[in-house]
Amino acid sequence: MQTNQYDLLIIGAGVSGSALLYLTSRYTDIQHIGLLEKYAAPARVNSLSSNNSQTLHCGDIETNYTLEKALKVKRAASMLRNYATAQPDHHHIIFKYSKMVLGVGSKECQLLRERFKIFGEHYPNLQLLDKKAIAKIEPAVATGINGDGLRDDEIIALGSTDEYTAVNFEALSRSFVRQAEMLEDKQVDVHYNETVQHIKIEADYFIIETDGVCYRSKSLVVCAGGHSLKLAHDLGYGLHYSCLPMAGSYYFTPQCLNGKVYTVQNDALPFAAIHGDPDVLVPGETRFGPTALVLPILERYNLKTLPDFLQVFRFDRRVAKVLYDLMKVKDIRHYIFKNLLFEIPIIRKFLFLKDVRKIVPSLKLRDLRFAHKVGGIRPQLIDKDHQKLLMGEAKIDTGKGAIFNMTPSPGGTSCLENAEIDMRAIVSHLGASIDEAAFKKDLLGDDQKHAQNDFTGRVISDN
Ligand SMILES: Cc1cc2nc3c(=O)[nH]c(=O)nc-3n(C[C@H](O)[C@H](O)[C@H](O)COP(=O)(O)OP(=O)(O)OC[C@H]3O[C@@H](n4cnc5c(N)ncnc54)[C@H](O)[C@@H]3O)c2cc1C
Numbered sequence: 001m002q003t004n005q006y007d008l009l010i011i012g013a014g015v016s017g018s019a020l021l022y023l024t025s026r027y028t029d030i031q032h033i034g035l036l037e038k039y040a041a042p043a044r045v046n047s048l049s050s051n052n053s054q055t056l057h058c059g060d061i062e063t064n065y066t067l068e069k070a071l072k073v074k075r076a077a078s079m080l081r082n083y084a085t086a087q088p089d090h091h092h093i094i095f096k097y098s099k100m101v102l103g104v105g106s107k108e109c110q111l112l113r114e115r116f117k118i119f120g121e122h123y124p125n126l127q128l129l130d131k132k133a134i135a136k137i138e139p140a141v142a143t144g145i146n147g148d149g150l151r152d153d154e155i156i157a158l159g160s161t162d163e164y165t166a167v168n169f170e171a172l173s174r175s176f177v178r179q180a181e182m183l184e185d186k187q188v189d190v191h192y193n194e195t196v197q198h199i200k201i202e203a204d205y206f207i208i209e210t211d212g213v214c215y216r217s218k219s220l221v222v223c224a225g226g227h228s229l230k231l232a233h234d235l236g237y238g239l240h241y242s243c244l245p246m247a248g249s250y251y252f253t254p255q256c257l258n259g260k261v262y263t264v265q266n267d268a269l270p271f272a273a274i275h276g277d278p279d280v281l282v283p284g285e286t287r288f289g290p291t292a293l294v295l296p297i298l299e300r301y302n303l304k305t306l307p308d309f310l311q312v313f314r315f316d317r318r319v320a321k322v323l324y325d326l327m328k329v330k331d332i333r334h335y336i337f338k339n340l341l342f343e344i345p346i347i348r349k350f351l352f353l354k355d356v357r358k359i360v361p362s363l364k365l366r367d368l369r370f371a372h373k374v375g376g377i378r379p380q381l382i383d384k385d386h387q388k389l390l391m392g393e394a395k396i397d398t399g400k401g402a403i404f405n406m407t408p409s410p411g412g413t414s415c416l417e418n419a420e421i422d423m424r425a426i427v428s429h430l431g432a433s434i435d436e437a438a439f440k441k442d443l444l445g446d447d448q449k450h451a452q453n454d455f456t457g458r459v460i461s462d463n
Pocket of ligand 1: 011015037043045046047051052054055056169194196197225227247248249375376378405408410411
């Protein structure tokens with residue numbers, strides 16, 4: 001029988017909230033765990049399969065990652081892979097495709113050669129691929145503009161061919177929820193169609209109010225994307241953060257790639273360059289993107305989230321300064337302007353074609369199709385105190401049993417690692433315990449046992 005009182009209440013059934021539901025119900029002795037989700041099923045927002053690039057980021061082909069960041073992401077990716085491959089329906093969750101990062105021109109090629117020297121020893125499957133080797137894996141990438149013969153410009157790639165590289169984060173979220181609900185030794189309740197409106201603290205309990213129901217919980221983890229910040233502000237936390245929602249759009253072409261092809265990142269830009277990927281649910285096509293466009297909403301294609309954006313944007317002099325500083329950089333200014341044009345019908349196809357031809361030179365205008373209703377929103381935070389745009393995930397741990405997660409890319413990949421951090425914090429708050437042996441055996445494979453595990457490094461403590 002369902003009650004309204006919990007030891008732990010999680011808000012949001014995207015991949016972050018559902019991963020935490022799974023970890024806490026499977027590996028801790030916390031007895032009463034609840035999950036509130038405003039839609040009728042898990043993963044309807046950014047974790048929806050069509051709303052992200054479906055990449056399992058391992059750090060080897062992401063040239064914007066330092067070695068330290070890459071190894072951290074590698075550990076997170078390995079946890080996800082260990083979970084997913086152990087599931088009987090793993091072929092709906094995780095997928096093997098070739099992957100590579102492509103360098104075009106002497107500067108990018110040199111950068112990749114240098115990177116290989118440093119990253120190669122940490123990634124045994126990573127290979128340095130010349131034009132002919134690229135042609136064997138991705139013929140369309142190595143072929144010239146007319147579709148015959150090798151392309152003239154200098155190219156090189158770093159890549160691998162036999163790894164899990166793509167994840168359906170929507171199927172993964174459903175799997176986490178299903179596995180948690182199957183456990184019989186504790187109470188795990190998932191409440192759909194419940195939108196959290198307000199949170200307050202009474203005595204030692206969090207009181208969580210939805211439209212019709214009031215829940216009480218000893219601890220609380222909010223995994224509601226950009227809405228996490230709104231709920232944190234509600235409780236008086238994270239007031240020095242503003243949220244800048246960055247929408248990403250995609251284009252489909254007939255299938256021209258066999259796997260994932262990333263490009264070298266421009267260091268001056270805060271967002272990943274466009275890449276080409278198979279869509280795990282759309283066979284026969286290749287998906288290129290994402291673009292990056294600031295939109296004043298917290299959920300893509302949901303204008304009702306405009307007032308929520310206005311609440312979390314908290315525009316003031318410090319936010320204006322961060323935006324002004326970004327716009328001062330020529331590459332960023334051009335990038336923002338170009339991404340605006342990417343949304344304008346007709347013009348956008350011409351502009352996007354120029355960018356995708358770096359990956360597949362023979363693509364034609366008629367091959368490109370704007371992917372309608374595809375692509376979510378990355379809730380990037382602005383730290384007003386330090387006057388900078390934060391990249392990657394952000395967390396507000398109140399230290400008093402409430403945690404708020406904001407998870408732009410690579411939040412899908414790091415769902416279990418992030419959930420592990422929250423699980424440890426909540427267990428410590430509740431005085432509960434973790435079955436460490438089972439946790440290590442199931443999720444941390446041999447290759448990860450000695451990996452660095454900086455549990456507190458990313459936690460932003462707030463009060
Ligand atoms: C364009 C794009 C490309 C990306 N590509 C990748 C990639 O290739 N690889 C990768 O690892 N990551 C990628 N990401 C990031 C990844 O998609 C997200 O980090 C991840 O899906 C976030 O999961 P989440 O559970 O934190 O948030 P979400 O999936 O957004 O889930 C939040 C949940 O909270 C619920 N919710 C919100 N408010 C309330 C409320 N008040 N009450 C109850 N429920 C509420 C929502 O309905 C939703 O279900 C990408 C993101 C974007 C936008």
